[in-house]
Amino acid sequence: MRKLQVSLSLSQTQKIRLDKALEKLQSCTTNPNASVIVADSIPVNYEDAFLKGLGTADHNGEVVATVCGVVERVNKLVYVRALRARYKPEVGDIVVGRVLEIAQKRWRLEINFNQDAVLMLSSMNLPDGIQRRRTALDELNMRNIFEENDVVCAEVRNVHNDGSLQLQARSRKYGKLEKGQLLKVDPYLVKKSKQHFHHLEQYGVDLILGCNGYIWVGEHVEVRDSMVEDQISDVERQKITANKNSTSLEEQELIYTPLEMRQNICRIANAIRVLSNLGFTLIVEVIMDTVNASNTKNIEIHDMLGSEFHVVVAEREADRRISLTKRKK
Template sequence: MRGLQLPLSQTQRIRLQKALEHLESLSSKVNSDASVTIADSIPVNYEDGVLKGHGTADLNGEVVATLCGVVERVNKLVYVRALRARYKPEVGDIVVGRVVEVAQKRWRLEINYSQDAVLMLSSMNLPDGIQRRRTALDELNMRSIFEENDVVCAEVRGFQHDGLHLQARSQKYGKLNRGQLLTVPPYLVKRQKQHFHHLEEYGTDLILGCNGFIWVGEHIEARDDVIEDQVNQSDSQVLGSSENSASPKGQEQNDTALETRKYICRTANAIRVLSTLGFNLTLDIIMETVNLGLSLNLDINEMLGSEFCVLVAEREAERRSTSKKKR
């Protein structure tokens, strides 16, 4: 929040500063004991034996922080978790990435990590929905599935000798169409039980990637492979109805409705505002921000104005204050 730069008037600046100070006072996670800056001393018990981890150093017999962040302790290990850092993948993370290269039996994706991730041809569902061995013909047709600059949703499988590997073995994963890809700091997206959200009242899908890539697009019904196998359809019909269809004609037959496009833009602008303010991105706060813009009858472009940012900060401070009183 300290790096917040908006074209604010004097009144708006005072209101925003007051709201942010109120939010900081209500925060229960950040406290003076846990938060450290560079060269701050970290209190430890030397009698139990201390393992100095990431973000710490030994200076004149004291453990000091070499990063700005929060002190974490795991048994005897003491380390500093940086508040603002690049994405660090964990197995099972839901990520959204962009294809940067089609290589032999694999795609390489940019996922906001220090290196490109790898999605193997054998680690994803084929458009026909049939579980089978990948043949040489499948490898030749890789570009009909994903090509450069395509946006893809996948899951972190793990680290191997050639880098970070992804998998997309479910209908909810695959190519994303008809929407917007947003980039936010990864620390704003916390790991949750559910990262896929269907906003029924708006007819849109929201995917909160743990890597800071967020997708907002038109809702697409995901179909189960077993059900698809039981239905007697021709190959062309299956390819046309599949979410990960290789045929672009099947995906472009129907244009996205104007009302749906407006809601996609509203949701995207709400995420931009929350990212600018440094708020954690959850479904509840995103929906509250969208509804706030609708209740004020603001145009889509007006949601990016200074006044709306101040209103969002004030509303969030009021909401947290109310929820704390209820406890």
């Protein structure tokens, strides 16, 4: 938080307001001993047998933390889950990545992991929507599906023992992402849940919270059923392809994202940046509350990254958590 205060160059009044908001947030924490920094003592019951896991060590007869994070206990195992660590993938995670290379029957993606992920051609839903074996012609046309620097949404299919990662994109909700912004935040700020795809109907924007810390904010795209796709004739597909490849001014205007939509995307993206700077968990309710607060206070999009709005968001989040705590009681 000190780095935040320096980067924002807060005034004296803003520093006092921010400190008060942080004190309120700390008072709402159910277990203050859960968060530790390096050399903090971890309370354990020495009478019962326990196992020291990652992020812990012995020092003068006490168990201390060797990393900053949250103390986790699983049966007899005690370890510290580092917060600002690289993404650790699990099967079923929704991730957003960028294509780095096209290889033989596969794409190589960067997903904020210590190794690049692999998306096989056989694990990809083809544009025609027909389930069939991949041929040599499909391999030659791989660049028509994804090319270098494309942003892609996929699901973790398998994590091998050597750390290599394999993805899949067999559903219509996965695939290439266009007309939007790609944001990078700390992976621990994205909580794993049942729903990582969100359609913000009020703004006509799609929000994808990748478990790997990559977040996509883009124009809403309707996911058509495969049965509807199969009804499109080959002639119509050729017309669509020709329209995409044409470069006339009128057709380019149809491809461009409207100004209002771009403003909505930028406003939501800046709200996520503010929450990330403050270290708040990124959930849809908090993101929408931050966006609505910027609209209510008539804050311009570029002013959302200023020091005043950061303080306002911290105060609102403190009030929200206090109200939630009172409801539980």
